[in-house]
Amino acid sequence: MKTAAIIGGGVIGGGWAARFALMGWDVRIFDTDPEAERKIGEVMANGRRTLPMLYDTQMPPCGAISYHATVAEAVKGAQWIQESVPERLSIKNAVFAEIAQNADADALIGSSTSGYKPSELQENQGSFASRIMVAHPFNPVYLLPLVELVPSSKNPPEYVEKAKEILTSIGMYPLHVRSEIDAHIADRFLESVWREALWLVKDGVATTEEIDNSIRYGFGLRWAQMGLFETYRVAGGEAGMKHFMAQFGPCLEWPWSRLTDVPEFTEELVDLIADQSDAQSGDKSIRELETLRDDNLVAMMRALKQQGAAAGKSLIEHENTLRAPLPETVPLITQSRTVPVDWTDVNGHMNEGRYGQVFSDASEELMTHIGADRAYIAAGNSYFTAETTIRYLNETHAGEGFSVATRVLLGEGKKLQLYHEMRRDVDQELLATCDQFLLHVSLETRKSCPPLPEVEARLAKLAAAHKKV
Template identity: 50%
Template structure:
């Protein structure tokens, strides 16, 4: 018997969940108050399907297994998993999650795609079974990138987190259970730190957007895609590993190389960033850049799958 995903909100992230679930042979029921949502979503899925075919479709996978309904209550009825993707405004998310919680059966996991809010805040107005409301934060494009950060709130029991983990694994995701709730979770906090420094470098005239992106693509990004941050630095210590690296380079952490505060987004800085990105895009529309990104990610995912985590014996830990 196929599983069913209910998707509430069909922007870029919601549509990404839809495409992924369809590719895994799930039925998807979606609700979005925008009357143009069905057309937009079906076009999105059609655009993503070629990349999903390259990765490999599950038996029974089909875009035809998507249904739009005209109410939130109809969407969540009979769902095995519910994914909320409304705009990142806490009062709105609390309102929608409370409505989902009231309508859905008690045991059904409700995941929020929030990139920053803590699950305890999201659970605040839920009265039926608040513990099953968890953060399930994916990464764009959701239909290709496998990481999903799972975070339980104050009302969440371990069994509910484990139930969520199993469901997202069934969607071919790599669930990362965050040990305690914190704004921004893990990955976004790391990306925001790099983003702040990048903005300072542009603002101070040190580098252009293209030069900064090249530094990531041809330098640290290549290593990070295989080893992440800590194992990369472990190798920097030579045969003695991380301990030697910290002894050698640890004192440099106290040097004022980086800035914790983001620069003020002045009109001048905004213009520099926008003009830099438009130069990099070289007149190519976003849809073309999306396809280029997806083709690259499909090839890269094959390579990552070859070398990590299986070769490191980490399968099943995330």
């Protein structure tokens, strides 16, 4: 069994715990906070609700989470150890020394630090220093895939590659930062934007809400899909990046920003920002804001997934590693997944059109099972749906796990009839059924025809097995 140790809970440590556990790892946690189990449990609940919404395939069984009284006990048997203690180098170095004395010899250690360089973390750690590197995530860790992986010259390439492999296996996108630099890459951008925003509030130019709106209604949407440089490449028109830089490069010499200057954090400035922030979103609790944030992230990442772009591309790649051939059961379990938040309507339940999507996905899985897969379609053959009858029996809500059982009622020649039952995981309540009739067609003539022999044989075998039930 794969085991991860989380040293230091809180928002980031709890997010790591949720990410590892929901991807099938056992998680061992050490945290000195007496409320750690409650706090991490709440983060885990957020992750358990939303992470499965990203995937259109079955998630691995959730790993066990346990809490331990000492670092030594928590790291025992762990292949990956994630340190997320407060940002004080003395605390981190002391924790690493304790980890080194008790961890398995082949364990790798990642630090969630946003500011320290790996060489600073490795000081006085002896031979164990080679296993310590920065693995800096972004909140919420259980949803956002980026992790800045920063090694030093003390980390052998094979350890770095192993770290990438582990992080990728849990759905993260490890960005290998090849040079040690304060605050790595992403936080340097964030700090620059944050500094400029503080001046805009202090100087009375804009409120906290107006600044947030300038991001979320504008360039934030472009950055989510294209980042910085590709956004500006497009802004250059047909002439591309060279034209953009020639046109806007001189602006860099103009005194537009105050990035090299820092406003003093006076009590007045802190109160001003806090008051504006309260007016902006103080009517919602932190948990309500987390739910809104997570639901928005799921919807946006699923949209990027549909387009195969940015974070959606890495999500597709990870989802493909989770897919497994359908087991030879009767009926076949063709879907086992979670209802995503973008499938619900104003009534709060799953839109009727999405039931069609569920049953379409179920039939696609059956097609793959009998060999009528993408390669088969690319060669000019496919099944087209001629008729469906869907019965809506119960409400289905976002975050609910469900499965679809599919039976082959008819599989003769060019005719295929399927019967699907959709059930809620928690109570096996029947949610909807679908009777689906399909015809095999030639994509060249767009007319019905018999399937190729190998597909026809697999389908006949399946139909015979299902007919016995």
